[in-house]
Amino acid sequence: MSLRPILIHPDPRLKKVCEPVVSVTPEIGALAEDMLETMYDAPGVGLAAPQVGVMQRLFVMDCVKDKDTAARPMVLINPEITWTSDESNTYEEGCLSIPEQYAEVTRPARVRMRWLGLDGAQHEEEFDHLWATCAQHEFDHLNGKLFIDYLGPIKRQMITRRMEKLKRERARG
Numbered sequence: 001m002s003l004r005p006i007l008i009h010p011d012p013r014l015k016k017v018c019e020p021v022v023s024v025t026p027e028i029g030a031l032a033e034d035m036l037e038t039m040y041d042a043p044g045v046g047l048a049a050p051q052v053g054v055m056q057r058l059f060v061m062d063c064v065k066d067k068d069t070a071a072r073p074m075v076l077i078n079p080e081i082t083w084t085s086d087e088s089n090t091y092e093e094g095c096l097s098i099p100e101q102y103a104e105v106t107r108p109a110r111v112r113m114r115w116l117g118l119d120g121a122q123h124e125e126e127f128d129h130l131w132a133t134c135a136q137h138e139f140d141h142l143n144g145k146l147f148i149d150y151l152g153p154i155k156r157q158m159i160t161r162r163m164e165k166l167k168r169e170r171a172r173g
Contacts, residue, residue: 048141084108
């Protein structure tokens with residue numbers, strides 16, 4: 001397992017629609033392990049493959065925040081949303097590709113997803129609360145959409161400028 005560098009917005013790869021994973025291979029398993037390690041290290045609750053420069057439909061998440069509750073790492077390959085609730089929920093979202101920037105985003109409060117697991121089998125589950133927000137946020141990444149795309153143009157531009165400045169500062173080193 002190894003930590004992978006996380007792409008920072010703006011990066012053209014973060015705006016591309018990802019290709020489906022053709023088959024669950026040992027390489028996909030290794031990628032998922034690296035992504036989980038990178039996500040926990042960041043720290044974050046979700047990470048999509050394009051955020052580490054892999055343009056495939058795969059994301060990982062673990063929304064367990066309680067120290068007394070066992071971690072629940074999940075790997076979702078070729079996920080699809082099969083149902084969303086009519087009621088919505090507003091949550092302050094952040095993104096590992098847009099560090100230290102947060103904004104309220106309204107999404108369906110509950111969502112059902114179907115995906116392929118590392119075991120090669122189909123899985124389906126309904127998520128709510130933070131899990132639903134995270135699943136939809138990471139799913140968006142696979143379609144080239146960022147949480148700032150839900151914001152007004154002025155706020156989105158402000159955050160993009162901050163990220164451009166951060167990238168220049170990091171490049172100087």
